[in-house]
Amino acid sequence: MSMTLVQVVVSGLLLGAIYALFSSGLTLIWGMMNVVNFAHGDFVMLGMYTAVVVWTALGGGPWASVPIAAIAIASLGIASYFLLVRHIMRGPMLAQILGTFGLALFLRYSAFNVFGANFRTLPDTLVGHSFVLGGIRFEGARVLAGAVGLIVTLALHFMLTRTAIGSRMLAVSEDATAAQLMGIRPQRMQALAWGLAGAATGIAGALIATFFYTSPTVGETLAIVAFVTVSFGGFGSVLGALVAGLIIGVVESVSAFEIGPVYKDVVVYVLFVLVLWFRPQGLMGKT
Amino acid sequence: MVKVSRRTAAAGAALLAFGLAGSAFAQSTVKIGAVYPLSGNAASAGNYEKMAIELAAEVVNNGNAELARMLPFISPTGGLPGLKGAKVQVVVADNQGAPAAGANQTLRLITQEKVAAVIGAYQSGITETTSAIAEKYGIPFVNPESVAANLTERGFKWFFRVTPVAADFAKAYSAFLREQKAAGKKVDSIAIIHENTEYGNSVAKVIAEVFKTDGLNVTQNISYSANSTDVQPQVLQLKEKNPDVAIFISYTSDAILYTKTMKEQNWKPQILIADDAGFNDPKYIKEMGSQVEGLISRTSFAAGKPGSVAAIFDALYKKKTNGDGLEDVSGRGLQGMLVLLDAINRAGSTDPAKIQAALKATDLKQEQMVAGYKGVKFDAKGQNILASSIVTQMRGGQYAPVWPKANATADLVLPYKGW
Amino acid sequence: MTGRRILHLLLIAVVLVYPLIAADSPVYGRLGALVLLGAISASAWNIVGGYAGQVSIGHAVFFGIGAYASVTSFVHLDLPPIAGAPIGMLLSVLVAAAIGVPTLRLSGHYFSMATIAVGELVRVLSSTSDFLGGAQGLGGPAMPRTMFDLSFVSATPYYYIFLAVLVALLGLTHWIERSRMGFYLRAIKDSERAARSLGVSSGRYKLYAFMLSAAFTSLAGSLYLCMFGFIDPESGFGILISVKMVVMAALGGAGQLFGPLVGALILVPLEELSNSYLGGQGAGLTFVVYGAIIVIIARFLPSGLLSLLERRKVVRRAD
């Protein structure tokens, strides 16, 4: 393997960790409530704008923008749950598509209305510098985002599988009525899931904004990646999203390098359909 | 079934009433329809064009003594001189970046708003459907910026394109690079990196063809999706092959990603060329300009000497947008609108056929240009035969014309410096 | 009862003469045709998405195939675009079979996601095909050569062509609804496991529904091409095309005969009018309003607008 190819793989892994980061929120609520949030990409976008505003207008750096974005998008998630999702969950699956797609358009163009159509970027700062390690170049912002991606997905996974609150959330997702018999309030757990998903998504947005561009329509691009990552990994499996994200990142990078960038999506989609053919529940999904 | 339809009828009636209320229009003004992408992925460019076109109308309506000396359709006191001082009203419509929405809106502008002419529509595909509506209704359609070659090959009688097409850009690049080669610069390997929608594909294809005939050696041709989440593999491909010249044909989002990633991966070619578009987006220039010192770009707008038409409009535009100057897209949009206003003024009427005749007779000179064209004169197919491009270079955060020598305000500095 | 019959006839009469009512306004004439075109594609989607409950978000594949079959018939064979419609339908049925066999085994959201992936795959591939005009797309006849080009200035001919197709499609759907297949599809939608235990070959019927749905979606694509005369990968295979079919059907009431038509009657005018009156400002208000209305309908009528009628019927029965 040439050094360049190693670089390509490393870039792909970092990219994959970032994919996992912005997909983890989607998989959490998808698994918890069997709801697909078509506005997920726009949640990421709003996280990015929150970071841009905090960073540029209020003068904060990443240390301010990341937590603020986390709180902002967590609030948005909880508000969406109480005002919309709670009600459409009782309807057919189509109602979720209808409702969250409408929400997506509403959020996307509200941002458009407020921030305008222009692309924004964050100024290069400390995290914007790259460094060389063992002949491989790393960009600070991506390394930070990738590392946080790993930490956040692993933390979510740990929370779901190892803590009492996670156990309660999983209980609600499996059988909300039985969970009530345990004294658990399903709506609280579901709102909490939307809050956590929002926080993870906000963190993702704020970190992506450090090396990506921000625009009202950027969520569209990211949403499809997130959908594929999540169903590739299996609904509800945060760890699955992480593994799928890493696989997709590397596959994208290597195929873009070896075959050509136009075909990288083709390779990923074909791989995705193949995975579903052999494992209809995704890599780590439960049957 | 019954209830469905009852509802329907009520809704229909309401819509009809709503529509009729909206179609009232003033008689004493010249209405011009502008169809641009004001939402969707190209909204950034569309909104800049909208402001440029509105600026042209404002200048005509308010008058401008300085410009009136150079442009016959502008009076010192306001209003179109050829139409007894009639005011211009621009009716802007959003084509949403979709060919269907563009066609629907154009139909509305023509039949409901009764516009005298239509200007639009940025993306070539949308220009194709919108101009087809105008053609069917016999309304002049001025296209300031779409570059697909086939647009003027359809045998349309009401279609006028002011912009140079892809082949013109390609010839400009070719001449520029051959001149550099003659001056001893290394241009043995050339990489073309282009986004894969209509704009990037068509321009890249033409450049590759022209370069081949001109004996320039294209060694890499990379096609990528403009909404890529990551461009590192492409930059690494470039880094590995290390071509002497790299030509980017990109929109804003990808231009930003390439700029950031090239710096990240610490790669730069001897000559870096960016075909306008994303690299000329005012926001790109403002936020990324310092990272691409020495970047060569193509533009159809260059502010030129103080007191020139272009410089005056540039200043007015800056005032209107709070600081964003005219650039290629807004410059060409403004130029297109001025061509249309000139024709309407000479037609002395809002009669479409008279405007069409006046457009055919258009003869604007280089010194009357906002865009860096040699002038405006349409051939039988409606193509401006005097359209041309200027090569500019990024200098301290803004572009300065460097080639051809006649337009240059600064000297060319090579190699590319970057960050 | 006779009052209802009169109302029925009156409404049919309104539908039939709508172009004459809207004759003074080409915009409203066209709006009528656009509603019908939207209703055709959403009704076609409804066969598999509504009745069989398989929520495809990749139907743009068939829409695009229809549009491209028509445009390539013109560009490469010099035929009128509509001549490509049967080719497109046949091709769509074959593609539906090829996509359906692997994806229809998937349940719920996995099927939806797989169809999104297939749709995106086709979109990317189409933009690299020179035969299909690549990313630039292809245009139909610039000026009508014969009547068969179906290139009209007035929207009236489109209106009646679309109306005829919609009536045929709804008639077919109604017939399926009452046939053995309709019974099976409902059973599959309610519970696939139960349907299978009753001996319904669920895979086969889902596939039939998918193929039939694909054929009519493709026809909608061909008709679109005739009307607009241009297609590119985004407007043919873009995900928004698929999503709009789903949203239209869901808004009116998926799995109901007139659901998609009601959805189209609301959404198409909403889209056109909000764009006409708000779009020009370039402030994105069109979609803020459009999105908000969809959200509100989903929030209060998650089963679609037609559920409003159902609810009223139930109340009346209780009285």
Next chain:
Amino acid sequence: MAALLRIEHLEVRYGDLIGVADVSLEVPRGAVVALLGSNGAGKTTTLNAIAGIVSVSKGAVSFDGAGIGGLPAHAIVRKGLALSPEGWRLFTQQSVENNLLLGATPLADRTRIPRLLERVYSVFPRLAERRHQRAGTMSGGERQMLAVGRALMSEPQLLMLDEPSLGLAPAIVDTMYDSFAALHREGQTILLAEQSVDLALEAADYAYVLQVGRTVLEGPARQMADNPDVQRIYLGME
């Protein structure tokens, strides 16, 4: 003995369907009360209505002197009523121990959890062996034990058991009922819905018989065992 749970003229409707028409019963503190009836008589609906997972349309439910009709299920369990529901409704994706811990959610005093776990493990030693196994991988008998154990984890004043013998092998049923007897001796109040008359009457102090959603017979368990009406109503024999 004072009544811990009192139900008067309970009615439950599912839309137009009537689940329970008129049920009245009392459960004294410390007693084991059996709710008998054939399949579809309304036993499960009655328990579910008490636990709050189906809503009461008419009648009164009071617990420890306070009305609890209309409260949501999560509030009722916090008052001290726990239900081991029909079909167990375990959290199959989670471990046995997690299921038990979820049962302890209503406890205000979290320090009691280890002791409660020990108690459940001593009543059902099988659960202790399988504590790390996923609940979904267990046998029917083990699932039943887990469902009962899970209900016990909230230290309920009233334990409600819905058909604890259904579909289990006789040997397991015996062990199950032995443990109920042990709980009874400890003073645990139990409301037991059961189809198997013999089993229930052996374990219970008092019994009610339900027929098409109504309480039609009641009496001390010993007398009910000898009552020919019970057999007749229950088995539909003339």
